[in-house]
Amino acid sequence: MEPANTFCHHGESKGGILVHLERLETQRNKSHTKSEELPRAQTSALGTKCHELRRLRDKLRAEVKQRQAAIKASDQIVEFSGQEVLERQQGTLKAILQAYHFTGLSGKLTSHGVCVSISTAFEGNLLDSYFVDLVIERPLWIHHHSIPVFIPLEKIAAKHLQTDIQRFMFSLCEHLNAYSGRKYQADRLESDFTAFLTGPLQRNSLCNLLSFTYKVNQEHQALFSARLLYEDLTGTLPTDVTVMYQGAEALSNSWEKHRLAHERLLLTKPLHQVFASFSGEENLDLNLVS
């Protein structure tokens, strides 16, 4: 800054500092009034635009923040549910494998082959299960099993095991299901219909020969003896039925009708159902014959 005396020296040229400041002030005042002269509309338009832009900026900022937060959260969820989903899937698969048991034929791989499980059923009742542990080699062989000794496993294996394993399984299933079914009928007769039996039920291991004496109702002395043969080991109904009348009363026409009716019933219906019909409707027999 020039010393004050120089200004005083050149006082006339510029007017000194104070004059300079005065000049600046007037210049400012002029520009102020000039700005006041700008159209109101333009100012407000700019203002609104500014406002608008600010709002947009805030909105974008908020959105960005939201997205970031969402990503963070979803990162966590993905981590968490990955584990859970796998476990849930594993649980479902295990349950499905266990449920295969109900289809009657299921298997599990073992270190040397496969362990097949055969579940038998009759009339919607799940009965015994049997296992066959196969070693997968050439030739296929059975490591051990839980098939009863009177089921002709060796015969079935000799026929089908090496050539057609599906047929082997199917044949074995047939035999086992039929055996279970026959056993079920015999067991039911022995347990549920003791009132009708007048002596012990004679049976054998395969339940393919049943022999028993029974009466239809308590009043009459009419006794019948029945002998059921199941020559088809894959069937649950007898192939041959002989019913003989052994009552104290003389053999009348009606008892003969009963006898024939019983023979037919026993040939066509499961054993326990026949006796259930005896305890239900007595006239069922006669209707069948006529």
Next chain:
Amino acid sequence: MDETVAEFIRRTILKIPVCEMMTILKTWNFLSESQLQTVNFRQRKESLAQDLLLLCEEKCATVQDMALLDIVYTQVHRHQKLWNVFQMSKGPDEDVDLFDMEQFKISFKKILQRALKNVTVSFRDAEKNAVWIRVAWGTQYSKPNQYKPTFVVYYSQTPYAFTSSSYLKSTLPLLKQALTIASQHHQIVQMDLRSRHLDSLQAIVFKEYNQIFENHNPTPPLQERSLGLDKNMDLRIIHENTLEKERIQRVTQEAFGDYPQPQLEFAQYKLETKFKSDLGRSILANRDEPFRCLIKFSSPHLLEALKSLAPAGIADAPLSPLLTCIPSKGMNYFKIRDK
């Protein structure tokens, strides 16, 4: 009541331990509940036997009733007899076996009675469609000896029959014939399998001893096969040979499985092989005839003992297949010859 019958019943009652008396008499089902209640079971056995005999006299016990008591007693004390196993066979394409138990019994009895006039045959049905048969043997001229009967256990529609060892060797062919024909088989062969444990013999021939199967259903998890080292182990103890121990455990498990072994008392090996010696000039070596030798392993539970040999360090694992094949081959009498 016949004197022989009375004496036999008396002797049988004296054989029965007091704690089993009630059970056996009830199973016998000859004396009624009310009759049994009149007896004092706490008195001395001789007096008890007398009382029971009087009751049997009242009911007129017959030879068949006495035989039935003998069967019941033997069923409870089956381990007192040594059991043999017979295997029967049919032709290849036989018809379906329609086994009729009554027919079997009639047929069996008829065959024996036709051959030997004096024979007592009795039957008792058992569980799983089996029948226990008791045969007391006589000759053309003498009455049956009730004190040396043969017992037979037969499961219907199976090829196996189990008989108690008989002192009378001459009766065996007739017994075999009766069994074969009555059960509608063609041939019968005695297996090289004997034991006092009838149930174990059945488990072996019916292949019921290994009932562990892998399946998807939840089963109690197989225990971590502990080598007996982990529990209560002091951490200051270090086992040097864990790898070897684990190998032995694995090999033993492969040979014997995880299931309880059937119970046999002995395994007998008859060697008819030439004597082999490292020393060149031994009296026994360089002979043409085989060196006959009999090796017999005895144990209250032979197979469990064999199973524990390798883990106990007494034998090398794997054990000789001659020892491990016993249940799978169904043999405990072996003849070994040079190849």
